[in-house]
Amino acid sequence: MPRNPVRDQQLREERRKQILDAAARLFARQGVLTKISDIAAEAGLSHGHVYNYFKSKEEILLAVIERGQLSYGSILRGALAMAGTAADKFRQIARQALPNERSADIYLVLLQALFTDQLNDEEKRIIRERAGANRRLLIELIEEGQQDGTVMAGDPVQLATLFGTLIQNLMLLEMRGHPPVGEETIELLMQMIGP
Amino acid sequence: MPRNPVRDQQLREERRKQILDAAARLFARQGVLTKISDIAAEAGLSHGHVYNYFKSKEEILLAVIERGQLSYGSILRGALAMAGTAADKFRQIARQALPNERSADIYLVLLQALFTDQLNDEEKRIIRERAGANRRLLIELIEEGQQDGTVMAGDPVQLATLFGTLIQNLMLLEMRGHPPVGEETIELLMQMIGP
Amino acid sequence: MPRNPVRDQQLREERRKQILDAAARLFARQGVLTKISDIAAEAGLSHGHVYNYFKSKEEILLAVIERGQLSYGSILRGALAMAGTAADKFRQIARQALPNERSADIYLVLLQALFTDQLNDEEKRIIRERAGANRRLLIELIEEGQQDGTVMAGDPVQLATLFGTLIQNLMLLEMRGHPPVGEETIELLMQMIGP
């Protein structure tokens, strides 16, 4: 059977995704202690084969973080593009970010990676830059909310920190045996950030 | 010449504290990857000597977590015992917990420990129990605040989660190159939890 | 190219045997002080690789002991099944057990293991049980000898101890610079146990 380069490329992408999905799950649960062989097993291939898709464990970690940050950015941009008040957009963000297992995973992974010395400074810089971009989106939304009167007053930068912190940590809660965050919690959160 | 047992004992206590302080700093920064030799170097002794005070790296980790949780509990109890409104007490907690490097450290250590499989179930149970005790103190304070009108309405349990999350994560921020959390941020936080 | 699972399995078995052979030699010579890296070097592979076959040094030790005990048991059973007088069977046992390097090794290993606290009680129990089984075979042979008149009178249990002791210790002699045990020595031994 002659090779099909396009199909081949698709298969490669799928494999990469499988590995990253597995890695995200495991990194979040086991942190730095996650072994390549764990990832390989979770993704259903041999550990040696993983190296045909990523050249090191660090590269996998970076890819997991990047994907998570970009995904969070998409949620933010999607919400910003919606019609409705800023509060509505916040609700949307909370609803999308919270139940998304991958988003939750990523936050802890990122925390650990940023703290530990497993990443070099250049890599940390890139990660912080992407985090900054997401944060600017959140600031934008806060300013919008302060103008349409659905968000409390105060320095938007500081508020972005507080809000970001709240959202991200709620994600963690779900993973710690706490009852899942539901609509009720989201409404409490909305009251907190409301004027 | 036989030594002075009293003085010896004092020195031992000091050494233990030195090690725990060093460990708390490093565990927070490097997580599980922290090496015993790092801790020893930071504490100013040889790696072998550490084992005269703790019988394993895991025991050090547990001790660090315990000390942090108890310290956080003290802050909570101290605030509850104060005169003034619940809001005043919250301010007090935020002021004490935030700048306290050890409190900050401990939260991340705890998160990582709870996630990773480096602790067995029994140990995790104990940690969760202590966390629960602290949480009940926070719930108590929230209920007090809802009665004296300085805290927003809502299920106290859920609010405790949100507040706890906020406080603890603010601690993390300080460690991540963010500008230190000052009075201004605390006031924003107070507005969020106010009625 | 996916490998040939059958061939792989064969190679694995061979490797395991190589490691056990090396370990038997070294344990006998160096006792507990034998290093995994010694075993690996003697077996011709890296120390890390040893752990793909055995999960700890202790497991290797146990395997060496087991193999030796089973091998000794085979010799005993083989002799018992022979035609001829009990004395002939004893000769056969002495001839087979003595020059067999592995049998010799094992006895010292076993002695050391049984004495030292490196094995837990359950493991010691299993070893003693296998030793007991071998001893019962020897007792059986002694009783046979007492009936066909080729073995001296006396409590078979006590005699089994003495004979076993003799055989096993002769094995040790070969390893201690003594001249090898030859037919002549075997005949002396036969006279000792004769009526």
Next chain:
Amino acid sequence: MPRNPVRDQQLREERRKQILDAAARLFARQGVLTKISDIAAEAGLSHGHVYNYFKSKEEILLAVIERGQLSYGSILRGALAMAGTAADKFRQIARQALPNERSADIYLVLLQALFTDQLNDEEKRIIRERAGANRRLLIELIEEGQQDGTVMAGDPVQLATLFGTLIQNLMLLEMRGHPPVGEETIELLMQMIGP
């Protein structure tokens, strides 16, 4: 109180003996794994203090072995000097050597030491030399027995090996949970070596 040099020297000797007794017990039970701190504890002093009597663990091991070999030699010489047949002397040796815990201990210690590389060649040579001296005593006794007709015929050197082996290993049996070697066993042994 003025020092008394003679008394001091006596105390020193007593201490040394205490340490050697403790070491002999532990070396026999735990082999090479015996720790200096174990010996110190068993002897009732601090581990540091041991070094005021012996300059290394190896020196202790050598002293234990030497003492044991000399003690065995004394038993042999004592028996040789007795009145009576060679058989009587053998009985005497068996009776004295077997129940003497220290004699038993020493044999295994010696075996382990000789095999392991914990002793250098010169030390091994000395030990073998002392063993040879004891062996010559045994050979002498065998020859005496062959003349007075109480010991079987055969090359005295080989017989010495077999008898030595028997006696020494019987000592080991006592330590392995076997029932203690009694008069009955000794008589069996005598029959074996008899003509």
Next chain:
DNA sequence: AATGAATGAGCCTTCATTCAT
């Protein structure tokens, strides 16, 4: 592409030995 055998750097831990008190 796919597997898992193989390697070796590196970390935890133990323990002989030294030394200040």
Next chain:
DNA sequence: CATGAATGAAGGCTCATTCAT
């Protein structure tokens, strides 16, 4: 003389990474 704090060499074990098949 006595103690035990302190050090560091050394060995068990893990795991990222490479590579033959």
